[in-house]
Amino acid sequence: MQEVAVIGVGMHRFGKTGDDIVGTKSVGSLCRTAVDAALKDAGVNWKQIQAVAAASSRFSGGKGWGLNGNDVVEDLGSTGIPVYNMSAGCAAGGNAFNVGYSMVAGGVYDMMLVVGGEVMPKGMIQTSGVEEATDPEFLRQRCIGMPGPSFWSTLARRRMFEYGTTEEQFSQVAVKARKCSVHNPMARFQKEITVEDVMNSPYVSNPLRLFQICPVSNGAAAAIICSKEYAKKFTSKPITVASSTVATMTFNDMLPRxxxxxMTECANLHTEAQNAVANAFEKSGIGPGDVSFTELQDNTCYYELAFPEEWGLCEAGESESLLMAGETTPTGRMPINPSGGFVSFGEATTAMGVFQIAELTWQLRGQAGGRQVPDAKVGLAQTLGLGGNATAAILKR
Amino acid sequence: MSESGLPCVEGLFSAEDGVATLHGSKCTGCNTPYFPRSEACHNPDCTGSNIVDFDFGGSGTLWSYSVADFPPPPPHKFDKPFAPYAIGVVDMECGLRLIGQMVDKAEDVKVDAKVELVIDTLYHEDDVAYSSWKFKQI
Structure with missing residues (x-):
């Protein structure tokens, strides 16, 4: 195994179809901007890229949306290089990063591009549109009608029941996230909000309100990775990938997908995420106590409270007090989502795992401006995809 | 059942004499229940994977719930105008954590409440009522 480094990252700012940020740009156009920025950041030209790991959402087929990595290669110049299209729902970006990482680590390629991007359909994310009784997602929507926000709301309500979490505390997570986003030029939302603003936003699915849930967004992110040895040609300060993992849920998981x-004796609701993060810690020899900051998948503010506890970053039931004491801000003891997170970016599904790699890289280089985590040495990233799959990555400087 | 009609998806459940029955499966090797039916046992410690039909109904405890305050996108179907409904996650006595709509109004639903399975109308289409399983607080 060779050590792997991130030498360049880039993004297209996230936005909503029709706005001043992304307008009517295609997913190809968004990805081209992100890839060009990453190439420039790395000091690499397109022809030096030997292969592409793309986060693909074409599994959702038939709806005319989704990224196909081959199209990105065509747009940048059809060099004939291999493209690996990874489909893993919201975990696709993390999956693509892991495939790129594994191939470079294994010596198959010296340098690869990892890319994810999305132009999302409006509204709550829909299923494939195929009415097939063997598709559990179709059954859940037809027989019950439980889109993502309602799924997250059952988790939030359970936490309120178990720990006495208040709606104001969920709101405080959003307030903290938006405060970070003010300093992130890539975020879709860059204005501060107050707890009152959040509490005045309508329920999407009681108990979760509009500002506590990430909307869908258009955006793209890219990363150039290479072997640490090869990286010396391009930079004296590469960011090292300490570990990158993919995991699925285990049988004892207690969350119905x-x-x-x-039902089992296991209390854990997100074993796929826990498995991915635990494996990332084990493979890197880095422990929760060594993590300078975390970028986790906050489709809803609930996850910012639950995940740190499930991964051992803090004690069970401790998240609310850490939040209220300001310890999850960039300058706190346990910084979470200094980027502003999904709540500030919105979710461009396949871009998210790569977006996290970009934020980790900027933070570890000390380039994060007003949202910088002081002296950040180790960053943890995590994604979670529909169907019980997850990814994690630990980067260090 | 509030009116006679058709199940929203065939083969998942039935209602006879007012009793709701869900049609799942069970592994005889490790006794794990599944709904909908599973073709194989998911338990990695079970070497048997001998799946048989398993009907269940009855009651359970509400683990949590949420409210659909906005109409879900297709393939969900609902009667217009849309009326918000509660969705329950229930720990059933048969050993399944099961999801379903609540019959009770959202403001009346309480975590940890005892609930029972019922079959109730979900939506109408071409004057036919389509039903699904739901939970009702006891």
Whole structure:
């Protein structure tokens, strides 16, 4: 295994179809901007890229949306290089990063591009549109009608029941996130909001309100990775990938992804994420106490409270007090989502795992401006995809 | 059942004499229940994977719930005008954590409440009522 480094990252600012940021740009156009920025950041030209790991959402087929990595290569110049299209729902970006990482680590390629991007359909994310009784997602929507926000709301309500979490505390997570986003030129939302603003936003699915849930966005992110040895040609300060993992849920998981799940003694609701993060810690020899900051998948503010506890970053039931004491801000003891997170960016599904790699890289280089985590040495990233799959990555300087 | 009609998806459940029955499966090797039916046992420690039909109904405890305050996108179907409804996640006595709509109004639903399975109308199409399983607080 060779050590792997990130030598360049880039993004297209996130926005909403029709706005001044992304307008009517295609997913190809968004990706081209992100890739060009990453190439420039790395000091690499397109012809030096030997292969592409692309986060693809074409599994959602038939709806005319989704990224196909081959199209990105065509747009940048059809060099004939291999493209690996990874489809893993919201975990696709993290999956693509892991495939790129694994191939460079294994010596198959010296340098690869990892890219994800999306032009999202409006509204709540829909299923494939194929009415097939063997598709658990179709069954859940037809027989019950439980889109993402309602799924997250059951988790939030359970936390309120178990820990006494208040709606104001969920709101405080959003307030903290937006405060970071003011300093992130790539975020879709860059204005501060107050707890009152959040509490005045309508319920999307009680108990979760509009500002506590990430909307869908258009955006793209790219990273250039290479072997640490090869990186010396381009930079004296590469960011090292300490570990990159992919995991699925384990049998004892207690969160029904479809209609029902067998009950076990296990209390964990997100074993796929826990497995990915635990494996990332184990493979890197880095522990929760060594993490300078974390970029986690906050589709809803609930996750910012639950995940740090499930991964051992803090004690069970401690998240609310850390939040209220300001310890999850960039200058706190346990900084979470200094980028502003999904709540400030919105979710451009396949871009998110790569967006996190970009933020980790900027933070570890000390280039994060007003949202900088002081003296950031180790960053943890995590994604979670529909169907019980997750990814994690640990980067260090 | 509030009116006679058709199930929203065939083969998942039935209602006879007012009793709701869900049609799942169970592994006889490790006794793990599944709904909908699973073709194989998901338990990695179970070497048997001998799946048989398993019907269940009855009651359970509400683990949590949420409210659909906005109409979900297709393939969900609902009667217009849209009326918000509660969605329950229930720990059933048969050993499944099961999701379903609540019959009760959202403001009446309480975590940890005892609930029972019922079959109730979900939506109408061409004058036919389509039903699904739901939970009702006892």
């Amino acid at each position: 479809g209609l029902a799940d067998p």
